[in-house]
Amino acid sequence: MVRAASGVLFARPSGFSNNGQDAWLGTARHPVKDTGARAASGWLSARAPADFSHIAVEQAGGYHLPVFPVEVAGWMEACAGKWIIDGTLGGGGHSELFLKAGAAVLGVDRDPEALAHARARLGGFGDRFATWEGNFSRLLEIPAIQHGQRADGLLLDLGVSSRQFDSAARGFSFMREGPLDMRMGPSSPHTAAEVVNAWSEADLARIFFEFGEEPKARRIAAAIVKQRATKPFETTTELAACIEAAVGRHGRTHPATRAFQAIRMAVNEELDSLAAALAAAPSVLKPGGRLLVITFHSLEDRMVKRFLRHRSTPFIDDPGWPEPRPNPDFQFQLLARKAIIPAAEETTRNPRARSAKLRVARLLDPTS
Structure with missing residues (x-):
């Protein structure tokens, strides 16, 4: 059977749906189409043009x-x-x-x-x-x-x-200022802004640790919760600056890299x-x-x-089986x-x- 990496799915907050699947165990029931997807905002509200023939x-x-x-x-x-x-x-x-x-x-x-x-x-x-x-x-x-x-x-x-990564409007990268979106499509149930501004400190710490393998997950989560109490996060650069201030910058890798990865993985399930x-x-x-x-x-x-x-x-095989x-x-x-x-x-x-x-x-x- 397919086993989950320890603790990953429990990182989802209460109400975070997996469409009725026991998928992590390799026994997923047929996925059900998500009819409750929210109307897309930002880049998705305009939808992609139907005619790309000029490209x-x-x-x-x-x-x-x-x-x-x-x-x-x-x-x-x-x-x-x-x-x-x-x-x-x-x-x-x-x-x-x-x-x-x-x-x-x-x-x-x-x-x-x-x-x-x-x-x-x-x-x-x-x-x-x-x-x-x-x-x-x-x-x-x-x-x-x-x-x-x-x-x-x-x-x-x-x-x-x-x-997707290079488009500031999609909100995937902290290298370009854009809205905290990170959805790969309109069926994604959450935006990054909803995750960052609404999820509990414990839930944020868990996704940073499990999805991002971030060793400073708790410190980053605490900093986010503290700053959003004053003003909700709206842009990628605001969030990246908060994370950098919380943990400092060492080496060539930006300190927000793992946290952004974790948020993206949570947003898109x-x-x-x-x-x-x-x-x-x-x-x-x-x-x-x-x-x-x-x-x-x-x-x-x-x-x-x-x-x-x-x-x-x-x-x-199993140690308790004869063969x-x-x-x-x-x-x-x-x-x-x-x-x-x-x-x-x-x-x-x-x-x-x-x-x-x-x-x-x-x-x-x-x-x-």
């Missing part, structure tokens, strides 16, 4: 530089006649590789801006490319899946796209979403279908590693036993790929 090819390609382009193309083995689900479409870089190889692609993303951009960029592939707006935790809600179609491949590229997507993968793929997952954070990679290790083990027993969750074959890391030339070209890891598995045929 130059150079601009389109520069939306986000995909990581592991060679490795993803090789392990996915996309070709004519195959149907690939890109669960994290983003700028469409990986999808373009699959389409150029002849496959049909369904691009999934919760960000309307990313979807509009990808439609403009990849529209030339005609009906071999389609999109679906939604969180990848809701893969089982895709109409084609509900009607019985199964994919030859599923790609999950986790984390924030360069376009990233670990719950990943757990739900992993649990859904065997029902989304056809026998022989390939699952590729790219992570950028140790908690994410740990979840994927444990999930695939358990699901690729034919027998399980090993068949694993009822045995479904995958690991195609790469260890995580794949970027080559030096890739990290030179794309420094944001430095922490990336790729894990690859193939769904087994239950009848064989």
